[in-house]
Amino acid sequence: MTAVSHHDVAFARLLVSSYQRLTGAPLWPSGPSHDGETARRLYEDAPFGLLAHDTSADPIFIYANTTAQRCFEYTWQEFVRLPSRLSAAPGGQSDRAGFVRSVAERGYASGYRGLRIAKSGRGFWIEDVTMWNLLDADGTHHGQAAVFRSWTDVSEDRTGG
Template sequence: MLPPSPENSFQSTHADLLITSFQRLLGRPLAANPEALYRADAVVLSHDGAADPVLTYGNLTAQRLWGMGWDQLTKLPSRLTAEPAHRAQRDAMFAEMRSKGFIENYSGVRISATGQRFEIQNAIIWPLIDEDGIKRGEAATFTDWQML
């Protein structure tokens, strides 16, 4: 079940975009449906296409890892998922993804709401492009992380 919210329609539509854009770009499934995506063991996050992107999606695993509920996580500027010292590396990763179409095997240090640092490993980063070819944001998924 998706989180309780008046925006469940957006959440379901956005989850479909995550699933279909991943399949289209990488040629393999991310999840069977929005419910499976929300409850997946893998972390799945996305942000919008603003100049200072804000997170638009974080499944339950992402919420637990960052120590935030849906409402808090989806108001967070994406850059704040990393400490200032690690933001240049994060920016370089997004630049590489934009030039290549998507990237796999990304690793980087992130920080939770409680200040717990962790390293994500083997992350896949891809653009969220809808059926009309319009870019709606960017997303990441990973199953490997290590608390620091």
């Protein structure tokens, strides 16, 4: 799967429906009801970071909403060429890989917290992360998506990591 457009209605439907099907909860409880508005709001207005990568052997990001772009300091064009593994800090690669594997095996996982690196080199924690398999109604696998509902710069982290 190649990168989708910012406001791709079919992809927004896949994000929302696969999340609901696998977790039993809505991705965004206060979200709009019609598809075009859902796609726009997920990309432009969501109060959480939302990312997706494809199914290639070394998965590449195919989607990143504006909240994720601000956190990671990448533009859309930069994000959709980036291998998703490069979003994690070098020391967090095995932790990230384990989380991705558990999602592949179980369909979704939540409660993750991981150290990430912005384009500038700034470290930040993504927190309250849920990752899920992007499965359409026919069960076709299109990749994985992740939502992170909060984030903290490493310099602000008082928990000691």
